[in-house]
Amino acid sequence: MTGFIDLYTEADTFLHRMDPRVKIVAVLLVSILGLVLSSLYSLLVLLAVIFVLLFLARATFSRTVFALKFVIRFMVLIILLWPIFDPSGTPVLASLGPVKITEPAIWRGVTSAARVGCLATVWYILMFTTSQRDLVRALVKLGLRFDFGLALAISLRFLPTLSATIDSIKDAQRARGLELDKGGLLRRARNYVAVLVPTIVSALRAADLLSLALQSRAYGAKADRTYLCDLKMRRVDGVALAVVVALLIIPVFAKFVLQVHI
Amino acid sequence: MIPAPSPSTASDKIVSVRDLKFTYEGGIQALKGINLDIRRGEYLAVVGGNGSGKTTLAKNINGLLRPTSGTIMVNGRSASDLTVAQLARIVGYAFQNPDHQLFCSSVVDEVRFGPQNMGFTQEDISRKVERAIEAMDLKGQRDQPPLSLTLGERRRVSIASVIAMTPEVFILDEPTTGLDAWETDDLMASIDRLNQEGRTVILITHDMNLVAKHAKRVLVMSEGRIVLDSDPGGAFSDLELLLQSKLVPPPVVQLAHRLSGLGVSRETLSPGELVSRLMLGGGEAK
Numbered sequence: 313m314t315g316f317i318d319l320y321t322e323a324d325t326f327l328h329r330m331d332p333r334v335k336i337v338a339v340l341l342v343s344i345l346g347l348v349l350s351s352l353y354s355l356l357v358l359l360a361v362i363f364v365l366l367f368l369a370r371a372t373f374s375r376t377v378f379a380l381k382f383v384i385r386f387m388v389l390i391i392l393l394w395p396i397f398d399p400s401g402t403p404v405l406a407s408l409g410p411v412k413i414t415e416p417a418i419w420r421g422v423t424s425a426a427r428v429g430c431l432a433t434v435w436y437i438l439m440f441t442t443s444q445r446d447l448v449r450a451l452v453k454l455g456l457r458f459d460f461g462l463a464l465a466i467s468l469r470f471l472p473t474l475s476a477t478i479d480s481i482k483d484a485q486r487a488r489g490l491e492l493d494k495g496g497l498l499r500r501a502r503n504y505v506a507v508l509v510p511t512i513v514s515a516l517r518a519a520d521l522l523s524l525a526l527q528s529r530a531y532g533a534k535a536d537r538t539y540l541c542d543l544k545m546r547r548v549d550g551v552a553l554a555v556v557v558a559l560l561i562i563p564v565f566a567k568f569v570l571q572v573h574i
Numbered sequence: 575m576i577p578a579p580s581p582s583t584a585s586d587k588i589v590s591v592r593d594l595k596f597t598y599e600g601g602i603q604a605l606k607g608i609n610l611d612i613r614r615g616e617y618l619a620v621v622g623g624n625g626s627g628k629t630t631l632a633k634n635i636n637g638l639l640r641p642t643s644g645t646i647m648v649n650g651r652s653a654s655d656l657t658v659a660q661l662a663r664i665v666g667y668a669f670q671n672p673d674h675q676l677f678c679s680s681v682v683d684e685v686r687f688g689p690q691n692m693g694f695t696q697e698d699i700s701r702k703v704e705r706a707i708e709a710m711d712l713k714g715q716r717d718q719p720p721l722s723l724t725l726g727e728r729r730r731v732s733i734a735s736v737i738a739m740t741p742e743v744f745i746l747d748e749p750t751t752g753l754d755a756w757e758t759d760d761l762m763a764s765i766d767r768l769n770q771e772g773r774t775v776i777l778i779t780h781d782m783n784l785v786a787k788h789a790k791r792v793l794v795m796s797e798g799r800i801v802l803d804s805d806p807g808g809a810f811s812d813l814e815l816l817l818q819s820k821l822v823p824p825p826v827v828q829l830a831h832r833l834s835g836l837g838v839s840r841e842t843l844s845p846g847e848l849v850s851r852l853m854l855g856g857g858e859a860k
Contacts (some may be wrong), residue, residue, distance in 0.1 A: 484675040494579030509677035
């Protein structure tokens, strides 16, 4: 469960050390690049680059596979469904009633799948190499209100705790003979009341305690607060940002000004 | 449904554990080979530091966790053949935190929940519920919402909801944490009564005073193993082992150890015993 919520793996790579703000902006720019590119080959090159970066981020194989499982399922679905719903183009390879499978449609499906692959996996680079704390810190530095940032950080921090509480509550009710997966839909929904009520009550209690703890440590005493670890752009970060911007500008220029199919 | 054990076939052993090993998903081996027989009607305390495997053992016995290897027999049947709900009719488990199970709008509804899941008849359920409410002294709170009660009362409700399922074995996980001395005494008196009525009680605790006062058999657990299995007097006579298992015996036991030069037995468990042993000339008093 924790693996699902927090993909961050600790390591010391240039991607881990990079300013999280730069990473957020870079990932956004690469996502735009994924939308701009329209030829299959350039999308595959981009996908390859993203995988090299994932490799450099020392994302372990098992975690990468875990994270990609969802993306790959989605990609397979696109490749299978696209030709069925897109009858345009020739040559027609097969037809069954109104359904026509054409060769260009198959390629369009593969291209879209590659694009979705790029758009999804590039965000994994950010998630694998940036701790939740850094992520929130970067968002606050980029202009998010500190209260919202703190609320976000706390929610992320408490997700694993909440999931442990839910497991414990489920166990407690199963020990009282509750069979959660038994019966029809309605019965099952009713069964979950026995889990839901204690979960909500303990979440509210935890929130109450936490707000007291925050106040007792002078939260909100001053509107402006200082930071122990301030984010600083280093020269490497500037260079990285410049490289990504160039990577975006060149294809955009080629595509929209030079009218090259890229 | 489980057929009620007929007196002739019911074995004396209610729980029997052989070579039980359990490893959590993350790879932590919590139980490293447990062998244990519990007879009907025993009053057993399982003690040990945090992370010694007490709760893991208990959860294996009631089926919430399934052994990585080894076997568990409950009431003559293999626990692996029974669902958690079926096991719950034999082994009742009161969790440490009562708030993890309370969800009804009145105490009486809360206590009804378990026996209703077990599929007893309506009259049967009502009888069991009334008995459980009485056993846990909750008559005055019967129509109140459980979440508005004090911690001591909430814990009573959670234990009553287990009693109402009329299991043969009660596992109570740290039932006195957070209670004051009076609440603890009251609660333990009710638990003692359960045992006197012939129910098997397994008390999981850190509190060595409870062990000295109530249990008749003590299992000391350390790092996933049972390192000692004896009566409370015997358990307290090995100070070294207790300290290694992150346990500190009650002050009176420590004092008896210091006074052992005067002939006071190292198995002294209460202040009264200590006084009478001193007055009667120590060691001879047995």
